[in-house]
Amino acid sequence: MDAALLEILRCPVCRGRVREDAAGLACVECARSFAVEGGIPFFLHDDLPGARAKKREMDGWVAKAKSEGWYEPDDAIDRELPWADPALAGELWRANAHSFAVLRDRYLEQGMRALEVGAAKCWAAPHLLARGCSYVGTDTLTDSRIGLGRGAFYGEFPRVQADAEHLPFADEVFDLTFCVATLHHALELRAMVGELARVTRRGGLVCALNEGTRGLFASGDSPEQEAEKKLGINEHVHTVWAYAAAFAGAGLRIRRMERAEGWPLVGVGRLLERLPKVGMTLGTLLHLSTGTYAGVSIYSRKPA
Numbered sequence: 222m223d224a225a226l227l228e229i230l231r232c233p234v235c236r237g238r239v240r241e242d243a244a245g246l247a248c249v250e251c252a253r254s255f256a257v258e259g260g261i262p263f264f265l266h267d268d269l270p271g272a273r274a275k276k277r278e279m280d281g282w283v284a285k286a287k288s289e290g291w292y293e294p295d296d297a298i299d300r301e302l303p304w305a306d307p308a309l310a311g312e313l314w315r316a317n318a319h320s321f322a323v324l325r326d327r328y329l330e331q332g333m334r335a336l337e338v339g340a341a342k343c344w345a346a347p348h349l350l351a352r353g354c355s356y357v358g359t360d361t362l363t364d365s366r367i368g369l370g371r372g373a374f375y376g377e378f379p380r381v382q383a384d385a386e387h388l389p390f391a392d393e394v395f396d397l398t399f400c401v402a403t404l405h406h407a408l409e410l411r412a413m414v415g416e417l418a419r420v421t422r423r424g425g426l427v428c429a430l431n432e433g434t435r436g437l438f439a440s441g442d443s444p445e446q447e448a449e450k451k452l453g454i455n456e457h458v459h460t461v462w463a464y465a466a467a468f469a470g471a472g473l474r475i476r477r478m479e480r481a482e483g484w485p486l487v488g489v490g491r492l493l494e495r496l497p498k499v500g501m502t503l504g505t506l507l508h509l510s511t512g513t514y515a516g517v518s519i520y521s522r523k524p525a
């Protein structure tokens with residue numbers, strides 16, 4: 222195993238250091254062991270809270286992809302992500318592409334050490350590596366076609382099976398920790414945001430792109446998530462205020478919240494947007510408090 226990766230890996234249960242052994246990796250504190258398959262350490266340990274629900278979700282993604290016909294990878298589409306044609310790749314890529322472009326163009330700096338959680342295939346990796354950053358891709362889903370196993374298509378970089386509510390990394394080791402459409406799968410939103418903040422260095426960035434939101438008066442049971450819930454996928458939909466509170470509670474300072482597709486705000490939100498610096502965030506909070514369901518992207522910094 223890559224020595225630099227081993228140095229920052231920790232047991233997700235007790236946070237002890239891990240060392241290599243015949244079975245893969247073992248915690249030097251609690252002696253729990255973690256398999257390594259195809260170079261991917263498996264850290265979704267059965268002793269973690271919610272492990273059973275998260276393992277059920279892994280099967281759910283495979284069932285969903287098979288039933289919707291996107292289980293077998295298409296190199297031509299995957300190569301273009303997140304800028305693949307939404308007519309071919311799916312409408313959600315419009316929002317992923319906009320949100321990722323904002324991250325790249327406003328916040329990314331040469332040489333950053335980046336961690337992605339809920340990375341699935343790790344399509345973000347080549348874009349970060351091309352900017353001279355390092356990249357670690359993590360997800361609970363290790364499947365060879367729609368999970369971390371497919372990451373080999375995007376190049377050579379560490380891939381680690383990890384529950385983002387219990388990350389197997391030391392404190393404050395990444396300059397940028399981010400996810401795309403993953404926070405709303407957390408069993409405990411605050412636990413996941415807290416973990417993203419913990420592993421990020423002071424002054425570093427924590428960003429959540431294209432997360433599902435609901436208006437203040439819309440039901441927490443979104444009809445759009447019904448089918449996925451039936452497959453065992455852990456779906457939730459939070460208000461923008463719940464996301465903002467989780468970030469603030471983790472000690473993060475929100476720099477920007479905006480509609481995931483970058484669509485313009487309307488009404489009072491549009492007026493607020495004209496305020497310098499905080500305008501876009503205030504306008505987005507107001508705009509997405511009304512109506513039914515939408516997507517938001519959140520860019521934040523851990524204070525230095």
Ligand SMILES: C[S@@+](CC[C@H](N)C(=O)[O-])C[C@H]1O[C@@H](n2cnc3c(N)ncnc32)[C@H](O)[C@@H]1O
Binds near residue numbers: 386
């Ligand atoms: C909507 S998919 C988005 C995947 C990827 N970010 C993309 O844009 O293609 C959500 C991802 O979150 C992952 N996920 C769900 N719960 C997780 C958890 N507790 N820890 C890490 N990943 C999780 C799922 O396995 C899935 O790959």
Ligand SMILES: [Zn+2]
Binds near residue numbers: 234235248249250
């Ligand atoms: Zn341990």
